[in-house]
Amino acid sequence: MADRRSVLCTAIFTPIVFILLILGWQRGGLKDDENLAPADPPPVSHTNEPIIAGYFVNWGIYDREYNVVDLQADKLSHVLYAFANLLDDGTIVLGDAWADTDKHFPAGQTINKKADDWNEGGDNLYGNFKQLYLLKQKYRHLKVSLSVGGWSWSGNFSTVASNPEKRARFTETAASYVQDLGLDGIDIDWEMPKNDAEAVSYVALVHDLRAALGTDYLVSVAVPCGPEDYKKLHLPEMASEVDLFYLMAYDFAGAWDPVIGHQAALYGGVLNDDSAVEYYIKSGVPAEKIVLGIPAYGRGFSNTENKVGSSFDGVPSGTWEAGSYDYKVLPKPGATEHYDADQVASYSYDTKTHEFVTYDNPAAVKAKCEYALNKGLAGVMFWELSADAETQDRSLVHAAYTAFEGQVDASSNHIEYTLSRYDNIRSGM
Template sequence: MIAFTPFILTLSILAVVFGGAIPQRRSDDPICVGQKTVTVTAPAASSSPVVQPPLGDATQPVSYGNSSLSTSDSSSGFPNISIPPKPYSTAAVSPSSDNAISNSSGYENSLYFTNWGIYGANYQPQSLPASKLTRVYYAFASFGSDGKVASSDPYADLQKHYPTDSWNDVGNNAYGCVKQLYLLKKQNRQLKVILSIGGWNDSPKFPAVASSDTARQTFAQSAVKLVTDWGFDGIDIDWEYPENAAQASDFVKLLGELRKQLDAWTAANAREYHFLLTVASSAGPEHYNVLDLKAADQFLDSWNLMAYDYAGSWDTTSGHQANLFPNPSIPGATKYSTDKAIKDYLAKGVSASKILLGLPTYGRAFDMTAGLGQPFHGVGPGSATLQSPGLWLYKDLPRPGATELYDKTANASYSYDPSSQELISYDNVASARQKGMYLKQKGLAGSFFWEASGDKQGTESLVGALSQELGTMNVRSNLLNYPTSQYVNIQNGMAGA
């Protein structure tokens, strides 16, 4: 979901070979996924002096710790916005009912989990903070030129044996991440697992498939078969990006066919259940203005707005990679903004209640720079497991010697080291909570993160911070009954597990 340079794109293609948890890019453009922002109080005491930001009154020091923002009422740092009431069900979700349905309008807190993350990053499904999530997006399934959707890594998806897996099971059984995700669903009935199809590497295949009636039908039917074989709860389409009116029309047709096939399966096998259909969508007007957003909206449950990668190595000046608002005093640092993208989506007919605000669990570096909006020279090495220059996992930040700062106009956090002149744009706990407040004020559906292996644990977890800020979560239960699955253990609901 990250906008990579050609060099990074090459590394991303080799992700499984090298075993690195490389964030999957969703656009060669600087616009793709989203980051968040927050105001926080400076620490009461510090063992090191606070470094003043290079651009004076545009920024202020930021620390970990408790946010100074109030989340108990409609007042906030955002003018003329009030938080609408969010109706929800307080009914408990019964873990014993395979098709238990509880209506809820609580918030979504979602996380992309990659099948290549089990290698170099050593991030396994059991590490997912399931109790704090309502959705896990499993990335990525692939597809052929004929439209047939299939596993992109059979070993990671279905074959890897974890310590609790037996080698003596009878019949055709699912193992790997698929089994572990199903077990998480059994233990956390609010958790839906959604199969994400495509990604940057497979996106060039979409135009031909989507333009053919036969290939569209094959795509939809095989995608639904994979979802129901694996015991998942829906489909996410990551096409980066439709480039013209014809492709935009085909995109809508593809979504319509997927909705039709998903509903056909539930009508025959789980009449009261609703499979989710979502898309990863750009925050760049050069991409979303191509789409017929209103036509697509009728088929979708969520738009996963990739509100990050606004700045990076492709630029000539340093900038915020996921700011909420523009900062007119530093125009070179805020060429894009999340707020503008959301306003445009709403104006074009997208339902606010379907938008998930995306946040990154990584930062983008700018080396040898005097500050925001200033020229830079290089981006540095980045985190070792990413093998992508200039990309730092959130859990590796801030870097030693750096001070976290906050641009209160743009609502964006970053760090700066005056000795090395390294600036890194990323979200921290404080900015995550601010974005949570923002999405509530806007009446959005919730949030998602790209991707699981980059987050910290405990009180510094971004996923945890959003869960706490959002409060009421959507407790609509998942599905556990898949009578048509080809895998014995999924068909029998992992009996005894």
């Protein structure tokens, strides 16, 4: 009787197991033949904890003296590494090889407090990406994506996205970087598709990228908040392929305008966060995929009055470029900080120099985080992290962490990359 039962069970369950194996194979992404390993168990795709994301710029390690070790990793869930360039043939290339993969950091600038050894044997990864990998090992909730494009390097997206062969090259190199550098995904910062044809190509690009990375790795996009730009996008089609939409909800006002205004107001004015969020949701992007961008810098206006809508004459020299200040130097000495609770916008004004600077302070960040929770959004994002204040009472990242009551997206990152070209990434350091 026992033998008959065994035969019967085998006859019933063997086809079922075979079918399940076939289905699992068909759904796979990052296959070995695509130079990417299955790695560790897939991260949880959605959690109730909010996202706190921030862009880390590779040029920050120079004059800004901001390194990976300076990240508030316990308060961040996602780091977006800016930027990689895109060549005309679809190849993604890193923006600064020295900063990205080559620099040997001294012990005081490393996550493990060990200086990078110049005499270490093998082909090893160094630079910012080694430190980010070590940081991921220490904080298993921290996900790191490589951001491709940006304002300066978006020129080739149109050509690449419209050509199947070039898209294939794009996805091939993207997938290789994920594996080689120990990443959790790819972020596309195309600024901006100019017409419907480019918007259609954008859908094809994210579709192919999703196919190459599979469902376990992140595909995100940085998207505009101006109607003339976001109305061009084919959002429902993009939403089916993209995990996160990072709304660039800043630069609503600046030197290009005839009068001064708030650069990142939640409500009011010609441009505001709420209008953009509502459009994306109504256009088919699930709220839980939307991340609200917050500036960590201010836009300045010279020779003006302390009133939105006033004329101005020129812009101040700024921290690194004319008209723009790092948030951490604001308000400037002699200026008084103000907060507009109705529009959810903060700014400073100096009655002697007649300088007006528009930016987000901790009160504005708190209100935007509450808005994100009430709207069911995924969370918030900061551009860019080197400009944040170092003290907790002024830090914007800390303000978001506090507003979210110390909760941050805890879905697991990846740390196993058995097919990386780098010995130390393959071995887990």
